[in-house]
Amino acid sequence: MSGRRIVTEWFRVPSVWALLEVQLFGRADDVTVWSGACGTGEEAYSAAITLERRSICGQVLATDVDRANLDVARAGRYELKALENEVNEGRLWADDLWRYFEPDTDSRFLRVTPAVRERVTFDVLDLGVDPVPACDAALLRNVWRHLSPGAQRRAAAGVRAALTDEGRLYLGGGDLMRPDGWGGLESVAPAGLVEHFAEAEHSLIWRPRTPHRPSAGE
Ligand SMILES: C[S@@+](CC[C@H](N)C(=O)[O-])C[C@H]1O[C@@H](n2cnc3c(N)ncnc32)[C@H](O)[C@@H]1O
Incomplete structure (x- = not known):
């Protein structure tokens, strides 16, 4: 596994993870987090650790177009x-490292614990082509920017339809959404988090717009 390198991190942009936790904590029902471009798994397992840490009932659906990832x-x-580097940079807590990882047969590696792994299922999914799964939180971070406008339009409509009323779409810092959220989504701007992202299209968090206003061509 170790040869593959994509740009990803554990708990990438930590403040966003705190907001995801706030969104999901205390929910009585089972929640689903969809990591729609999970890469080599760091984002999906970060979501699973978030659920595990707070004993939130639910699972993570991790998809990507790339089978090798x-x-x-x-x-x-x-x-x-x-992993030690992630701890040094303050994204992964040392406590979590020892709680949610276990030794591998090769001492240069750690494995995610079965309790965390069992929360995650993996599948192939091409954004903008394949249907969007029903979910409470859709993480399309650091992939949105790579989608064509047509794929963004289809993905935004799919996300709008797939998210629960209280659902949220999470994007990465360089992922520009069309300011009107393609007609179906609106920006959420929690105080302090996105103050430096003054324009709506830079918002990291989006929610279903009510009532739904279809975008052109939908
Ligand atoms: C930079 S990684 C992002 C990983 C993670 N979401 C994060 O923010 O750290 C981008 C991922 O997007 C995936 N990807 C690119 N185009 C895609 C598409 N059309 N559908 C699904 N995944 C795609 C790539 O295979 C890669 O794993």
Whole structure:
């Protein structure tokens, strides 16, 4: 697994994870978090650890278009050095490292614990082409920017239809949404988090617009 390198992190943009936790904590029903471009798994397992840490009932659906990334993600095996770096940079808590990872047969690696792995299922999904799964939180972070306008339009309509009323779409810092959220989504701007992202299209968090206003061509 270790040869594959994509740009991703554990708990990428920590303040967003705090807001995801706030969104999901205390829910009586089962929640589903969809990591729609899960890469090599760091984002999906970060979501699973968030659920596990707070004993939130629910699961993570982790999808990606790239099967090789999914193979790495499924293995749940990460270099100790890279994980220590995440701790040093303040994204992964040292406590979580010891609670949610276990030794691998190769001492240079740690594996995500079965309790965390069992929360996550993996599948192939091409954004803008395949149907969007029903979910409470859709993480399309650091992939949105790579989608064509047509794929963004289809994905936004799919996300709008798939999200529960209280659902949220989470994007990455460089992922520009069309300011009207393609007609179906509106920006959420929690105080302090996105104050430096003054324009709506830079917002990291979106929610279903009510009532739904279809975008052109939908
Ligand atoms: C930079 S990684 C982002 C990983 C993670 N979401 C994060 O923010 O750290 C981008 C991922 O998007 C995936 N990707 C690119 N185009 C895609 C598409 N059309 N559908 C699904 N995944 C796609 C790539 O395979 C890659 O794993």
